[in-house]
Amino acid sequence: MTAVNGHADLAVIDHVVGRPRARRPRQGDPRRRTPRPGDADAASLRARLNALQSATERELRRRGVVSLPAQVRRRVPALDRIPRARIPRLPDRERLQQELPMQLMGGLGRLAIGLRNLTGRDVLDLESLQDLMSIGVRAMELRRKHRRGVWDLDDFGFETDYADVWTPLARLAYRRYWRVDASGVRNVPRRGGALLVSNHAGVLPFDGAMIEVAILEDGRERHGRALIADWFFGMPILSWFLRRTGQTLGHPSDTHRLLTSGELVLVFPEGIKGTGKPWNERYRLRRFGRGGFVESAIRAGVPIVPISVVGSEEIYPMLANVPPLAKLTGFPYFPLTPTWPWLGVLGLIPLPSKWRIEFHPPIRTDELPPEAADDPSVVMRVADEVRDVIQEGLVRNLMKRRGAFRG
Amino acid sequence: MARQRVLITGISRFWGCELAMRLEADPAVEQIVGVDVREPSRDLARTDFVRADIRHSLIGKLVRALGIDTVVHTNLIVDPRRTTPRVAHETNVIGTMNLLAACSGADSPVRKLVVKSSTAIYGAEPDDPSFWTEDMKRRTPPRDAFSRDIVEVESYVRDFSLRQRDCTVTTLRFSNVLGPLLQTPFQALFSLPVVPSVLGFDPRLQFLHEEDAIEVLYRATVEDHPGVFNVTGPGIVILSQAIKLMGKLNAPVIPPYGGAIATAMLRRFGILDWPAHLLQLVQYGRVVDIAKLRDDFGYTPRFSSRETVEDFAAKSRVRGLLAEQTRYTYEKDLEEFLQRKGARGRGDVETVPVP
DSSP: OOSOOHHHHHHHHHHHHTOSOOOOOOTTOGGGOOOOTTTSOHHHHHHHHHHHHHHHHHHHHHTTOOSOOHHHHHTSOOGGGSOOOOOOOOOOHHHHHHHHHHHHHHHHHHHHHHHHHHHSSOOSOHHHHHHHHHHHHHHHHHHHHHHTTOOOBOTTSOBHHHHHHHHHHHHHIIIIISOOEEEOGGGSOSSSOEEEEEOOOSSSOOHHHHHHHHHHHTTOOOOEEEEEOGGGGGSTTHHHHHHHTTOEEOOHHHHHHHHHTTOEEEEOTTTHHHHTOOGGGTTOOOOOTTSHHHHHHHHHTOOEEEEEEESGGGSSOOOEEOHHHHHHHTOSOOEEOSSTTTTGGGGGSOOOOOOEEEEOOOBOOTTSOGGGGGOHHHHHHHHHHHHHHHHHHHHHHHHHOSOSSOO | OOOEEEEEEOTTSHHHHHHHHHHHTOTTEEEEEEEESSOOSSOOSSEEEEEOOTTSTHHHHHHHHHTOOEEEEOOOOOOTTSSOHHHHHIIIIIHHHHHHHHHOSTTOOOOEEEEEEEGGGGOOOTTOOSSBOTTOOOSSOOOSHHHHHHHHHHHHHHHHHHHOTTSEEEEEEEOEEEOTTOOOHHHHHHHSSEEEEETTOOOEEOEEEHHHHHHHHHHHHHSOOOEEEEEOOSSOEEHHHHHHHTTOEEEEEEOSSSHHHHHHHHHHTTSOOOOHHHHHHHHHOOOBOOHHIIIIIOOOOSSOHHHHHHHHHHHHTTHHHHHHHTOOSSHHHHHHHHHHTTOOOSOOGGGSOOO
16 A cells, blocks of 8 residues: 555545445455555554545545544544454354365265164264255345345346245255145246145145245246235234245235246135135135136136145144134134144144145136126125136045155 | 426425426426425425315315316325324325315316335235235235224225326335335334344335335326336245344244234334334235336336335435535525525416415
8 A cells, every 4th residue: 555546545435425235345455455464554644644534525525425434434444453462363254154164064964874873774864954954055145135125126026136045944844844745837838927726724824835945846947926815914924924035915006016927826715614614614715705716817818727735734733713713813714733732832834744745637718708707696606616727636546645745 | 288387285295306406306296285284304396385275175276276287195194103093084084085076077177197105905814815916805804903094095096097098097006115214113223223123923025115115106297107016026035034134133033923012112212103004014014016117107126026025124224414405504595585586487386275
C-alpha cells in the first residue's frame, strides 16, 4: 500500500456508505494484506491510515459530498490500542463449510464399515445418513445464497431451492419408511400444465409430499404444486413453510394461474373430509367437492391425471374424533389414534405402513369447449369418471398389497 | 383537447405536492389548483393554493367558478397513524362524499376524476386468494374502522361513475409505497434496527416505488384510463427477505395469537405504532395482480417490489444527506416577493370567496 490509488479510495467509500459485503479480493491482493505484528510499527500504520482517510475525503469532496459523517470518522481504528496478541489462524470459514460435511461423511463411512466388521451386518445405512446430512448442507448453502442476495422466489412464494432442502427428508420417508411403490408415473406429462387428482387420507396430509417425490424419483424435474385447505395459512410456521415449498390454496384463480403457466397442480377434491375419515371407513372415497377441479381443468384445457394412493390411511388410524376438542383447538378435527394423544409428541410419529401410488392414464379435457366448464352436467360427469378411476385403482392396489405394514 | 384545469385535493401532503410538481412541467395543463387545510409542504411554482376543507360544500362553487375539468383526489388518509380515527373517517368518507357531490350534477364541468385508493381494500386474511384482481371482493367484512372507510369511499366513487356517465373515473389502488422521504408504516418498520414480526409468519408483500406511484398518478391525470387499477411493483418480496435486504435483524416477537395485545404494548413503549389492519398485513400478507395496469393502463412500474426495497435500503443509508438536499429556504421568499410585485400574470384564485 505504497500509493493511495483510486481503487483504494473506492473500497473505502464502499465501506463508508455501507454497501453489502463486497466480493472477496483474490489472495495475494496487496490491498487486503493484513498487518502482522512486527510488520510495521503502529505509528506508521496510523499515519498511512490517516493519509488514506484524507484521500477519501478529497475524493468525496470531488464527488460533491461535503464531509464525512462524524460516525464514519470515528470508525477509523486506533491500531496502536489493539493488543498485540498472536491470533491463531483459523481455517477459512467457507472452506470449512464446504469440507465439514465431507469430513463427517468420511468419518461416518469408516464407522459404518467398522460396525459391519464388528457385528457382521449393516448397522448404519449410509445412503439415509447422507440424505439427512444433505438437509443441513443444503440449508447452509441456501443461507449463503440469501446473504448474497440471491432469492429464487416465484410470485406464489415458492422457492425451488428451499423445497430442495427438504426433498432428501421426504425421499427418505418415501424410500425407507413407507417403501413406496409408484407405478404409471409416465402418465404425468413431461411439460405443460396438468391437474393431478388424488384421494386424500391420513389425518396429517403426507400423501401430497409422497406424490411429489414419486414424480421427482421418476427423473421428472417437476415440482407438484398442491392446493391445500386455507386453514393451513392461518397456522404459524405451516403458513410460510407450505408456501415456500410450493403449495398454495384452492382458490379458482390460483388454480387457473398455475395451470395456464404450465405447472403440475395437485388437488385433493375430498379435502378435509378425506383426511378426517374414521378408521372403519378407510379407502372409501368421500364426495369430490363440487367438481370445481374439473371446471379449472376444462378452463385451462389441461389433462386430468387421477392418482390412487394406498397406505396413507394406515399412518394414523383414526379411532375417534372429539369435536369439542377440535373446536377448542381450532383444528378441523381432533383425532384419537392408538398413539395420539396418549404418547404426547411421540404420538405424532406416523406408522410405517406400506404404500402404493398409481398414476392413471390422463383424462383429456382439451377436446371440450371452454364453455363446458359452466355446464354442471359435463362437470359432474367428468368428476364422477375421475372418482371411479381412483376408487377402482384403490381396490386394485389394496388387492396387490400383501399387508398394511408388510412388503 | 383543450388545456386541462386540474384540482388536486390533499396538496399539503406528499402525493398532492409531487403530482402538482409533475403537472407544472406539463404545458398541456393550464391551471393547477391545490386544496387543503394546510399549506403545501413544498414550494410550488404555478400551483394556486386554496385553503379549504373538502368536508365543506365550498368545493362545488370552486369547481364551477374555475371550470375545473379534472379532479385528482389524493387526500385519502391511508396511514391512520397520524390522525385520530374520527378525523380519518371524516376526511376519508365525508370528505370524499362532499368532493363527489361537488363534481356531480348536470352543470358540473368535471370530466375526469382520479382517486388514489389503497390495496388495503382487499384486507389480509389467511384464506385470501394468492393474487387479488380488481374485480374480487374480500370475503370477510372489514373489522377495523379504517378498512371500512376505504370500502365505503370506493363504493361512493363507483356510484359516482355510474351516475356521471360523461366523467372518466380512475381509481388507483396503491400498495405499500416506499420512499426515503415518505412517512409510511413500512418505512417506520424498516427503519427500526430490529424489525418485529409475527412469530411463525412470513407473509408475501409488495411494494411500490414512489417514482412509479407519481408516474401512474400523473398519467391517470393527463391520459384517459377509466376503471379500477391495482398499482404495485411487479413480483413479490417476503417479509424475511425484505428485512435481510434492508440489512436489519428479524425479531419474531409478536405472538401469532393475541397479536393485537402485543402491538398495543409495543405502542405503549413507543417502539411501534401499528393499526389493526397493518398487523393483519404483516401476519398474512397481500399480493395483487397488476395485469390490468400493464395491459389496459399501459404502464408497468419500473421498480419491482424487490428493487423498491433495495432502492429504499440504499437511500435510507444516506437519508440525512437527502433531507438536506430537499430543504430550500430562499425559494419561498423569492416567490412571495415576486407575488407581491405582481410578476405573475396568471389568474389568481383569491377572487373566489373563501370564508
